[in-house]
Amino acid sequence: MSSAPESGEYEATVGGDRESVDAGTVESLAVTGERCAVDVTPAADEFRLALAGDHNSVRVRGNDETVVLDCTGDRNSLSLGEEMSLRRERDEGEANSISRESFETESEPDLVQTTRDEAYAGLGWFGFDLVSYQTEIERDHCQYCGHDAERVIERREEKVLRLFGLTFTLKTVASSDECSFCRVSANASVDLSDRERREIYR
Secondary structure (H helix, E strand, O other), rough: OOOOOOOOOOOEEEEEEEOEEEEEOOOEEOOOOEEOOEEEEEEOOEEEEEEEEEEOOOEEEOOOEEEEEEEEEOOOOOEEEEEEEEEEEEEEEOOOOOEEHHHHHHHOOOOOOOOHHHHHOOOOOOEEEEEEEEEEEOEEEEOOOOEOOOOOOEEEEEEEEOOOOOOEEEEEEEEEEOHHOEEEOOOOOOOOHHHHHHHHHH
């Protein structure tokens, strides 16, 4: 992973590992984590986005705004609204992909950020790698958060070997359910209340 942007340089920051985050409506965003799925809505005509982490999936749900991209991370996927413009301020990462998507203003963010085909498409010709993707599953109960939900997906992470363009899946490193109730706001407070702390130590 490349060096993270300086603190305070961006309005919101998403870090951590394998997080699923709705960053809300902000003027700028830095993604410094690994294998995160992030949704964000621009609050400015020029939306500043830093991709400093690796293997992240970011969707910018805008209309006619301009994304000013500072990309130093590797193997990230970025999805923009069909009418949005893109200006690369810095593009030093490797194997990053950019796509276009039509967003309905009142629709819920899609839980499937990266399909299996999209995740495997970013691999090179040789070597070992970790691949993260999401897939739909036929279940109406999320085993991760315990909620009943209309849509539940499985988030998978696999260790793969790439030889001469052929991919061999060696093992499933991690898998977990996810639904709309699992998504958290990037600016939400995660501090425990006094009562919650007392419950933990009972």
